Each structure stands twice: as C-alpha cells, then as structure tokens.
Amino acid sequence: MIRFENIEVTFGEQVAIPQLNLQVEQGEFFTLLGPSGCGKTTALRTLAGFIEPSAGEIYIDGKAASKLPSEKRSVGMVFQNYALFPSMSVRENIAFGLKVRKTGKVETDRLVDEIAAQVELTPEQLAKNVSELSGGQQQRVAIARALVLKPRILLLDEPLSNLDAKLRVQLREQLKNLQRELGITTVYVTHDQEEALTMSDRIAVFNHGVVEQVGTPEEIYNRSATEFVATFVGATNRLSGEFLQHLRGSGGEFLAAEKSSYLRLEKVGLQPPARGASIRLDGVIADRVYQGSHSTYTIDSNGSRLRALVPENGALPLAPGAKAQLYIDPSSILQY
Amino acid sequence: MRNSSWRAMLRSPLVVVVLVVLVWFVATFLVLPNATLLISTFFPDGKISFRALEKLVSSERALNSLWHSFALAATLAVTVNVVGIFIVLVTDYFKIRGSRVLWLGYATTLIYGGIVLAAGYNFIYGKYGFITNAVRNVFPDIDPNWFSGYFAVVVVMTLATTTNHMLFLGSSLAKIDYQTIEAARNMGASTWRILWRIVLPALRPMIFAVTVLTFLTGLGALTAPLVLGGTDFQTIAPMILTFSKSSGSRDLAALLAIILGLATIVLLAMMNRVEKSGTYFSVAKVATPLQKQPIRNPVANVLVHVVAYMLFVIYALPVLLIVLFSFLEANAISTGTITWDAFTLANYATVFGTPAVLKPFVVSVVYSALASLIVVLGMLFVARVFQKHRNPMTSLLEYLLHIPWILPTILIALALVMTFDRPNPLIGGQVLTGTTMLLLVAYVIIKIPFTLRLLKAAFASVPESLEDAARILGAGPLFTLRTVLVPLVLPTAAAITALNFNSLLDDYDAAVFLYHPLYEPLGLAIRASTEGENNLDAMSITFVYTVLLMIIMGFTMWLVYGRGGASRRRRRSRPGRPRGGAGAAAVPVPMPVPVPVAAAAVTVAAVPAAVPAAAPGSQP
Numbered sequence A: 001m002i003r004f005e006n007i008e009v010t011f012g013e014q015v016a017i018p019q020l021n022l023q024v025e026q027g028e029f030f031t032l033l034g035p036s037g038c039g040k041t042t043a044l045r046t047l048a049g050f051i052e053p054s055a056g057e058i059y060i061d062g063k064a065a066s067k068l069p070s071e072k073r074s075v076g077m078v079f080q081n082y083a084l085f086p087s088m089s090v091r092e093n094i095a096f097g098l099k100v101r102k103t104g105k106v107e108t109d110r111l112v113d114e115i116a117a118q119v120e121l122t123p124e125q126l127a128k129n130v131s132e133l134s135g136g137q138q139q140r141v142a143i144a145r146a147l148v149l150k151p152r153i154l155l156l157d158e159p160l161s162n163l164d165a166k167l168r169v170q171l172r173e174q175l176k177n178l179q180r181e182l183g184i185t186t187v188y189v190t191h192d193q194e195e196a197l198t199m200s201d202r203i204a205v206f207n208h209g210v211v212e213q214v215g216t217p218e219e220i221y222n223r224s225a226t227e228f229v230a231t232f233v234g235a236t237n238r239l240s241g242e243f244l245q246h247l248r249g250s251g252g253e254f255l256a257a258e259k260s261s262y263l264r265l266e267k268v269g270l271q272p273p274a275r276g277a278s279i280r281l282d283g284v285i286a287d288r289v290y291q292g293s294h295s296t297y298t299i300d301s302n303g304s305r306l307r308a309l310v311p312e313n314g315a316l317p318l319a320p321g322a323k324a325q326l327y328i329d330p331s332s333i334l335q336y
Numbered sequence B: 001m002r003n004s005s006w007r008a009m010l011r012s013p014l015v016v017v018v019l020v021v022l023v024w025f026v027a028t029f030l031v032l033p034n035a036t037l038l039i040s041t042f043f044p045d046g047k048i049s050f051r052a053l054e055k056l057v058s059s060e061r062a063l064n065s066l067w068h069s070f071a072l073a074a075t076l077a078v079t080v081n082v083v084g085i086f087i088v089l090v091t092d093y094f095k096i097r098g099s100r101v102l103w104l105g106y107a108t109t110l111i112y113g114g115i116v117l118a119a120g121y122n123f124i125y126g127k128y129g130f131i132t133n134a135v136r137n138v139f140p141d142i143d144p145n146w147f148s149g150y151f152a153v154v155v156v157m158t159l160a161t162t163t164n165h166m167l168f169l170g171s172s173l174a175k176i177d178y179q180t181i182e183a184a185r186n187m188g189a190s191t192w193r194i195l196w197r198i199v200l201p202a203l204r205p206m207i208f209a210v211t212v213l214t215f216l217t218g219l220g221a222l223t224a225p226l227v228l229g230g231t232d233f234q235t236i237a238p239m240i241l242t243f244s245k246s247s248g249s250r251d252l253a254a255l256l257a258i259i260l261g262l263a264t265i266v267l268l269a270m271m272n273r274v275e276k277s278g279t280y281f282s283v284a285k286v287a288t289p290l291q292k293q294p295i296r297n298p299v300a301n302v303l304v305h306v307v308a309y310m311l312f313v314i315y316a317l318p319v320l321l322i323v324l325f326s327f328l329e330a331n332a333i334s335t336g337t338i339t340w341d342a343f344t345l346a347n348y349a350t351v352f353g354t355p356a357v358l359k360p361f362v363v364s365v366v367y368s369a370l371a372s373l374i375v376v377l378g379m380l381f382v383a384r385v386f387q388k389h390r391n392p393m394t395s396l397l398e399y400l401l402h403i404p405w406i407l408p409t410i411l412i413a414l415a416l417v418m419t420f421d422r423p424n425p426l427i428g429g430q431v432l433t434g435t436t437m438l439l440l441v442a443y444v445i446i447k448i449p450f451t452l453r454l455l456k457a458a459f460a461s462v463p464e465s466l467e468d469a470a471r472i473l474g475a476g477p478l479f480t481l482r483t484v485l486v487p488l489v490l491p492t493a494a495a496i497t498a499l500n501f502n503s504l505l506d507d508y509d510a511a512v513f514l515y516h517p518l519y520e521p522l523g524l525a526i527r528a529s530t531e532g533e534n535n536l537d538a539m540s541i542t543f544v545y546t547v548l549l550m551i552i553m554g555f556t557m558w559l560v561y562g563r564g565g566a567s568r569r570r571r572r573s574r575p576g577r578p579r580g581g582a583g584a585a586a587v588p589v590p591m592p593v594p595v596p597v598a599a600a601a602v603t604v605a606a607v608p609a610a611v612p613a614a615a616p617g618s619q620p
Helices: A040-048 A090-100 A105-118 A123-127 A135-147 A165-182 A193-199 A217-222 A227-232 A241-249 B006-011 B013-042 B051-058 B060-093 B099-106 B114-125 B130-138 B150-174 B178-186 B191-219 B223-228 B236-244 B247-277 B298-325 B330-335 B346-353 B355-388 B392-401 B409-419 B437-460 B464-472 B477-505 B522-529 B536-572 B606-617
Strands: A002-011 A014-024 A029-033 A055-060 A075-078 A153-157 A185-190 A202-207 A210-215 A236-238 A261-264 A279-290 A294-301 A304-311 A323-328
Touching (some): A002 A040, A014 A210, A029 A193, A040 A153, A090 A105, A105 A123, A135 A153, A185 A193, A193 A217, A202 A227, A210 A217, A236 A304, B013 B247, B013 B437, B051 B060, B060 B150, B060 B236, B060 B247, B060 B298, B099 B298, B114 B223, B191 B247, B236 B409, B330 B536, B355 B477, B392 B437
Parallel strands (some): A153 A185
Antiparallel strands (some): A202 A210
C-alpha cells in the first residue's frame, strides 16, 4: 500500500533521515515510534507531502507519489494540535475539504452528517464553534475532517498527546475500533510506547532517522532487535558480567559472555514458574515499591542490582534485607 | 515546512506581484526621498559642501533651537519618569481608593494629544486662556504670558507623554511574579524596600525604553513648542518648519532634520541593545498575578492619596473644561465669566452646519481612513510574504520598511516635499508636491512599521499546522489565505486600522509640510485657531473639534481594547482548550486595557515591537 524506498530527507546541511525503507500493508495500523527528534514526524510529513525528500521515492498503491502535491495523494491527516480552523464552526471545519472540491450543498451535508455519526459527534456539536468543544471532541472533529474526503490512508501525528491520561487511554480504544471498522490504512506517529504496543498491527522503531526494527508489538517487546529498541521500549535490567557468568554456569551456556545483556522486569520471578525452564539464583531484597496491582522489588544478586515486577496477588510481601530466590528463563535474556 | 528558497518564492505569481510593487514603493518613497535630502544638503552641486553646516553654526536661532531641544528632552526624561512611574504605581501597584477613577483621569491623554492637547492647554492657561482671564479679573497684575516658554512646554509635554508609561510600564508591572513580592515580605522587607529592590529593578528595562521614547518625543517636539513655546523657546522641529518655508534656508532645515534623525537612530540603537541584553522574564512556571499593596505608613498613605488626586485634577481638568467650553459662548470663555445663559449648542451647530468649518474634519477623516485602509491592506500581503519566505531579499525589504520608525515624521515629510517637487520618472514623471496625494503617501509611510510588525506577529501566531491542514484537504494558497488565515488575522487588522486612523486624525507634523491648501486637515485648522488674539470663534470651533475627536478616539480605544480584553478573559477561563489550537490567534495588540489582569495577556513579543510605534503618534 505504502512503500518508502531509499527516502532521504535533509534540512539544509542537516540530514534528518539518511535512508528510509518501509512497507505498510493495506488496512494496517502502522506506528512510527521513537523519541522526539528521531525523524518519525519527518517521515510522516514526507508521506503527507509537506516535505519533499531529497532522494528516494514514495509509492502509494504502487504509484510514485513523492512529486504529487498533498491533496493528490488521497491521505487524510490528524494533526498533533488538531489544526482545527478556529474561525469556522465544527460543521464548516468538517466540510472544508468538500467545499474545496466544490461538492454540492446537499451532498456536503449528507457526507458531513454521515461521518459525524461515525465519530459520534451530535448535531448540536456540529453547530458549535470548535473552541467550545472539549479536547476529546476536538479530536473527533479532526478525525471526521480527515475522513470525510474518504482518503485511502489516514495519518495521525501524536493525536493523543494533548489529552489527559485517563482520556488518552479511553480514546486509544475508540481510535483503534474506528480504524478497525473502517479498515483504513493508518500511519500513526507517537513517542508513547504503551500507545504503540496497544494499538498497532506493526511498529517501526525510529532512532536518529534510522529504523531500528519493524515488527509486531510482541516482536518489538520480546525480541527487540537492537539495544536501542530493548531500552527504549519497556523497562529492562542490565545484567552484570558476574551475573551472566552465573547463568552460563547453571544452564544458560548458550548466552554470550561478552555481550550487553538485558532482562525485562516482569521476567524476573520470585516464585518458581508453572512451566518452562528456569534458573534459580539467590539474592537479597534491597527495596520494595508498592504500586497497587503490583510491586517493584529491587534485588541484589551476583553483582547485579535487578528490579522485578511482581503481581500483588496475596502472597506475603518480602521486606528489605530478606533473602529471595530469583527464577530466570535464560531464553528471555536479550543480548546485543 | 517553510520553503525559503528563491525558486519557491518566485513560483507564485501573487508573491511576484507583491514583491514588484513593494520594491517600487520602497525605492520611490522610502529610499529616494531620504537620499535626496542627504544629497541636497551635503552635495548641493554635485560635490561635497559644508555650507549648510556653516549656516547652522552662524545662525544663533538654529543653534539655540538645538540646545533647547536637548534641554527639553533631558528635562522630560526626568519629569515624565517621575510623574509616569507615580501614576502607574498608584493605579496598578498600590492600594489606592478610587484607583479606577484615577486611571480614567490619567488616561485622558490617550484620547487627545498632539496639537489638540497643546491647543487645549493654550486655550485654558495661555495668554488669552480662560484660567488666565479668570485670575486676571481678580489679580490684574499677573503676567498674561505666565503659561508660555520652557516651563509651559515641559508641563504640557510631561502630562501628554505619560501615556507610554501607562501603556507599557503598566503591562510590565502586571507581569511581575507576585510570589517574588510575597517572598520578600516573608523575609521581612518593608513596602519601600520591596518597591525599590524588587519591583522597580524588574521594571528597569521598560523604564529605560520608555525614557528613550520620552527623550525622542522631547527632541522632535513640534506642536507644544509651536503653540506654547513663545518666541523665546523654540526647538528644532518648529525651526525646521520655519526654515523649510523659504528655498534659501531649506538646506538648513534639511540639516536640522538630519541631526534630529541621527539622534533618533543613535538612541533607538541604544534602546535595542539594552532591550536585547536585559529584559527580565518571570522565571516562575506558575506566576501569580500581582495583588495591590497597601501603604502601611498612614502619613505616607495620605500623602500619596493627596498627590494622586491632585494629579487627577491636573489631568482631567482640561478635558472637562474643553467639553464644558464647547457648549459655551465664546465671549463667556474669554471674559472668564460663566452664567447659565452662556450655555449653547451654537458651536456644534456652526461646526455641523457650516460646510467650510466641517471641511477640515471631513478632510482628516477621509485622509486617515484611506491611509489606514491602504496600509493595512498592503501590509497584509507583505507580512504574509515576509512570514512565508525568509531570504536575504525579504529581510532587506523588511529592514527598509522600518525606515519610518527610525526617522522623525518631520524629516520624512520634508524629504518627500523636496523630492517630489519636480517630475520624477519613478512615478510616471509626475510632480506630487502640492497635490493631495503626497500627504496620503506620507500617512501610509508613517504607519507601515507599526502595521507590518503587528500583522507579521498575527500571521506568526497562526499555527503552521492550520495551513498544512488546509493544504492536505486540497485548498490552494489563495483559498487558504482567504478562508483560513485572513479570518484569523482580521481582528488584529481591524484593530490596527482603528489605531492608525486614530493617530492620523489629529496629525499635525506631516500635514504642515504636505497639505494641499484647499484641503486643510484638522491639525492645521486647530493650529490656526491658536494664532492671533481675537480668534474667539475659531477657539470655540476647536473645542467642538476636540470633543468630537475625543469621542471618536475613546470609542475606538474601547472597540480595540475594552471589548478585546473582555473576550480574551472569557477565552482564557475556558478549560480543556488544546495548546496552540483553536483560539491561538488572539489579537496581539500591544496595549493593556484598564484591567491589570488583561494587561498580562499582552503578548511579550508585541510589546517591545510596539514601543517605538507609539512615539510618533503622541508627539505634542
């Protein structure tokens, strides 16, 4: 559906994206994830046609598109701040693109009403001024405005970053459901790994303009391809050489001794696992932070200070200073 | 992404047209006249000559006027600061009873200034003034010329130029983080120590900027010395006017204008430097709005109240008297005896019933309206092009468009007269001097910098993503400009138009050099009424003019600030609005409304930008 082929973007002397190759499939929810300044927004804006790449080609539906102006690419976009036109009503905002296309009045009204119903905007809200809407409602207007032109691709540039935490989680689901219903190919930019993991079909992790890994959320999290992905997505423990040596001596011979090694927090068990292989190590509890549904323990073991995410399921908590047994599956260790 | 390359800029036919017109305008009306002025002064016959300088050195009058101007400027720098800081503190900082009323009294200079104010004071305190006559009825020995010369000019200009303090210092004060004051009090600092060590230091950059403006106003003062200076106290600007009237001394006029211009440039450059190096912004993430401070010492409290109300009377009295006198028979004013029978509507009937009397008013309204519309319309395009395409060419043009800011109005006017008194190929071989066009051109020129800066700020405050959004929805550049951008900058554009209109309405400085004898603007008519002895009817008519002007200006001010402030407050109080999203394009007009809270909403960027802009309009 969308193919970035050797795309290079430069701003003056500065190279924002050296060489980008990506493929997004039809109907996919595809996320560009990375820290700020990593080039993810630049990639999206290049796809939208706001930035002309200095080299390479973008193919949309098999056709070269990098010379096409934005409006000819059949992409709809929702901006970070929504970019609603403050001088127009909600209805006028949604109808803007139709007006540009000189769609008839009756047809315009029909299309606006249809899309408004889809994103759950009431007729009263359509008559309001955009500044009278809440953040979540404004976001729906922005989505409706982008979708009313029936684009083949929907671009979303951090559309949830303006909202408070609770609303963010709620809208995350709504957005995902809407995308699933419409089946529209969606490219989503975010720096929030949780958003990326929960919403995406596939994720591309960006760093310094380079894609470090493309994969499903599980692949990105459990089989992080690079050290950057492992540390950027989710929390990790970095394992010391001594700790690794110990693992190698008790069943983890396949681990490389000289590589940087990481272990996810929830992969450090304080109870023997129900199934699967595990290595038992001794440790001492250094600290415990209670977080409601779970606790994070800090444990000293074999020269490493590990954090472990333990569900609070009724077991007696361990106090600092207490001895603890750690159960670790060596195959869950990420090495680079 | 903004594309600043030349190619992209020249691809749009609209941009090309705007640039071509702009280059022609800048070359013809900004660069050429001022170059002509310089050349005709120092290279009158094609080779360098210092004859003008010799003339200046040998002319006692001219040298005296120079000295007087600098003396006036220096005096004003002190007196205006003393009065100005005092009125800002009593209206915005200290807890003073009736501070809203006081504010209204001090703010009277917002709605009348320049020639109108000078004439007003002259009619009240001058040789034939009401107060002078009234006092002389009781004490016949008093010198009728008591309100004249250096003293009178300093008094009038001090009162007139505190406007800058009210506008700019007031808004700086509102931006002080109140928590710093609370912290100081918590550590045991007294009212005076807090004022001296916390508040005034925070205001220092703005005080400096306002002082420079005051100094410049004093240096270029035209109307106050003209009307009230008498024969003994003439300053540069009136001298330039006198010398420019005969061709033999025009070079001297030009030289004086150049000296004035140089002084202005040096001072503005100084101000710019200081502004860049030492503006204090609140470091607080959650600044608390200023709360008014009570004066704890009872003696000091009473004293401050007394002085504040005395000043109120001094400010408000002329306005009240002018309104009163506009309803009085001229005789009653001149004899200083007012009875009930003397009240009449005849003066208004004369103004509205006599075409010849109403004409100057109409002429000024037409000129001001045309000039303010033309300049806003033109700058709307220019600002858009400048904001969208940044390259050496647009930067240069932008600098050149600021010429009217660094040159006094008198110099610009004189340069226009001297340049277009012969056929000029740049304007199709026409002569403009002596036509109705030249004054219009001057008015447009004078208003360019203020208009351009504010419009540019307005365009800049529109989030870039709005344009992108319009583009991705298929809108072309012109459609986007028309449907998305212009509606957003329209409130600002309307406000600028209104302010420009206001300040041109009673203009004297440019008009006196450039007016067409058959279309005399208001400023000149008012000035004429202050000349001579038995000009009673003219005086009454001037009172009516003044009342009309005050109504128009007051109404405009209310339209621009009063209502704007109210809607801004409403908008600010609405929760859940996304950053930079809807409503981000608030009117960035650089003046506070009479409410301290709203004054804080004045955008930081707009205030320094507008500081020099206020100066030309308020030169009395």
